[in-house]
Amino acid sequence: MALKLHHLNASRSQRIVWLLLELGVPHEIVHHKRNETTRLAPADLKNIHPLGKSPLLEDGNIVIAETGAIAQYLLAKHDTANRFHPAADSADFPRYLEWVHSAEGAVFLPGLLALYTGMAGITEGPVAQMISNERDKVAGYIEAHLSKHAYFAGENFSAADCLMGFQIVMTDAQGGLARRPATKAWLDKVTARPAYKAMLAVGV
Numbered sequence: 001m002a003l004k005l006h007h008l009n010a011s012r013s014q015r016i017v018w019l020l021l022e023l024g025v026p027h028e029i030v031h032h033k034r035n036e037t038t039r040l041a042p043a044d045l046k047n048i049h050p051l052g053k054s055p056l057l058e059d060g061n062i063v064i065a066e067t068g069a070i071a072q073y074l075l076a077k078h079d080t081a082n083r084f085h086p087a088a089d090s091a092d093f094p095r096y097l098e099w100v101h102s103a104e105g106a107v108f109l110p111g112l113l114a115l116y117t118g119m120a121g122i123t124e125g126p127v128a129q130m131i132s133n134e135r136d137k138v139a140g141y142i143e144a145h146l147s148k149h150a151y152f153a154g155e156n157f158s159a160a161d162c163l164m165g166f167q168i169v170m171t172d173a174q175g176g177l178a179r180r181p182a183t184k185a186w187l188d189k190v191t192a193r194p195a196y197k198a199m200l201a202v203g204v
């Protein structure tokens with residue numbers, strides 16, 4: 001039975017669509033649409049997984065949530081030749097792991113906090129400043145890394161690039177890469193990949 005990915009529009013599940021296309025694994029995409037007002041996922045996603053969030057991967061009777069876990073599952077089963085993730089004995093492996101986990105952690109959290117506080121009208125004051133400082137620190141770290149390496153895991157494209165992509169596309173859309181030439185060069189390079197373009201065609 002083909003893998004089934006539950007994809008929500010305008011969401012970070014784009015990263016798993018992209019990874020599936022890079023891997024070339026047969027799959028089916030089930031599209032779910034955000035509520036136009038609340039931006040939340042439709043309630044029927046809770047029938048698949050209690051949290052009702054996307055991405056969700058179904059593999060037969062297995063259901064997996066969390067982008068990083070889904071990526072790790074796909075790579076373990078469908079990237080046995082290590083085309084998209086370094087082997088555990090590779091010198092790139094620790095750096096790869098760090099970025100894969102940062103994608104939802106250190107990198108995503110300040111952006112999410114900025115979104116929520118912005119929705120609550122908190123755009124000035126100590127909390128807004130703290131979040132802004134954190135975003136700058138993370139963006140500076142990414143820029144420094146990509147000034148020295150072609151990709152997140154080192155000199156080869158990997159799933160870490162797919163997982164970091166969504167956040168960096170969002171930062172670029174907000175004008176955040178104006179002072180980050182290495183990050184912008186990385187973005188131009190990875191978004192030119194056929195699988196990235198195919199992901200956009202699937203529907204963001």
Ligand SMILES: N[C@@H](CCC(=O)N[C@@H](CS)C(=O)NCC(=O)O)C(=O)O
Nearest residue numbers: 011012040041053054055066067104
């Ligand atoms: N840490 C989770 C986050 C999942 C998540 O929050 N997904 C968002 C889309 S970006 C979502 O489904 N939001 C709709 C909702 O919460 O109703 C992951 O990486 O998979």
